[in-house]
Amino acid sequence: MKKRTQSNSPLVSIIVPVYNAEKTLPGCLASLAKQTYVELELIFVDDCSSDNTSLLLQDFGQQQDGRIRVLRHKKNKGVAAARNSGLDLATGVFIYYVDADDRIEPNAIAVLVEAAQENNAEIVGCNWFLSFASGERKMNQPSFSDPWGAISQMLAGNMRWNLWLFLTARALYDDFGIRFTEGMNMGEDLMVMVRLFSQAERVVHVDKALYHYEQTNGNSLTKVYSLRHREEVTFHVDQVERCLKNSRFKHRLGSSIDLLKFHIKLPFLISDKGSSYRIWMEWFPEINYITDMGGRLSIRLRVLRWAALQQQYWLLQLHYFMLTRVVYGLIYK
Numbered sequence: 060m061k062k063r064t065q066s067n068s069p070l071v072s073i074i075v076p077v078y079n080a081e082k083t084l085p086g087c088l089a090s091l092a093k094q095t096y097v098e099l100e101l102i103f104v105d106d107c108s109s110d111n112t113s114l115l116l117q118d119f120g121q122q123q124d125g126r127i128r129v130l131r132h133k134k135n136k137g138v139a140a141a142r143n144s145g146l147d148l149a150t151g152v153f154i155y156y157v158d159a160d161d162r163i164e165p166n167a168i169a170v171l172v173e174a175a176q177e178n179n180a181e182i183v184g185c186n187w188f189l190s191f192a193s194g195e196r197k198m199n200q201p202s203f204s205d206p207w208g209a210i211s212q213m214l215a216g217n218m219r220w221n222l223w224l225f226l227t228a229r230a231l232y233d234d235f236g237i238r239f240t241e242g243m244n245m246g247e248d249l250m251v252m253v254r255l256f257s258q259a260e261r262v263v264h265v266d267k268a269l270y271h272y273e274q275t276n277g278n279s280l281t282k283v284y285s286l287r288h289r290e291e292v293t294f295h296v297d298q299v300e301r302c303l304k305n306s307r308f309k310h311r312l313g314s315s316i317d318l319l320k321f322h323i324k325l326p327f328l329i330s331d332k333g334s335s336y337r338i339w340m341e342w343f344p345e346i347n348y349i350t351d352m353g354g355r356l357s358i359r360l361r362v363l364r365w366a367a368l369q370q371q372y373w374l375l376q377l378h379y380f381m382l383t384r385v386v387y388g389l390i391y392k
Contacts, residue, residue: 070153074102074145084115084116103116183262227255247291321356324343
C-alpha cells in the first residue's frame, strides 16, 4: 500500500471481519496492499481466532505504511458483531467491506470513489467475479440510478445485496442508526443494504467488475442452511418488510416482499434431495400458492415451483443434474 500523503481525497474505511482465516487471508491482504487509492483506513476485526490469523495481521501491519487498525474480540461474537465493531472504529467518509477469503482489483477503491465524487453519490455499486481455482466468470449486476431501482432489483432476485458490492457513505450508518443485529449472522447484509438504500438520495452503479468472490468448493451451488440459519434469515426478511412498509417506498411495494421470500428459499429447489424440497414447502409457506407475483417469475421458476407443489421431484432432480453437470460444470469452471 502506498504511503499516505496530505490529500483532498476522502478517507475510505475498509472493514475486514476475520475468523480463523490463515489459509485465505494472505490473498486478501495482498490485494489490499496493491490498492492504487492512497487514502485508506484498513480495519481488521479478529473475532477471537484460534489459528495464526492474528500473526498474519501483525506482520501485515508492520510491512505497510498505511493506516491499519486491528481489533481483537475477547470472545467469538459472530460476523454481525465484528462488522459493528468495525463501524464503531471507522473514521472514513466512505465504508467498504472485504471478506477475508476474497480479494479486490487494484483500482477497486479508486474507481468507486471517483464514481461517488462525480455523481455526488452516497452509495456506489459495482460488478464482480465468481472465482474458482481454475478460472473465474464475470458477473454483472443490473444498473440502477435511484434507491428504489436498486431495492426493487434486490427484492426481485435480480441483484445481489452483498456488502462488498457497494461503497457507502458512513453518514448513512451514523445519521440513521444503521447497525447489524448481533447474534444474527445470516442475511445481515440484505437487511443493512435495504436500510441504507431506503435512506439514500443519490446512488449509482459502475459497470466494472471489481471484487473477486472466491468459491472454495466448486461442486456446491447452494449453501446448507441449518434451522438456526433459516431463523436468522427469517428475522432479517421480517426487518426488511418492516423497514420498507414504514418508508417512502411503501406504496410501491406491490408483490415485492413475496418475490423476496420466493428467491430467499429458491436454493432449496436447486437440489437433488427430498429433504430440501420439504424445507422449501415449510419455509414462508404463505407464498407457495401465490400464482402471479406481479408476473415477475420466469417460466423456469414457475415450472420448478409447480414441480415442488405437485411433488414431481424427478423434474427438480433433472433440473439440478442439468444445472450442475452442464451449466455449472462446463461454463463456471
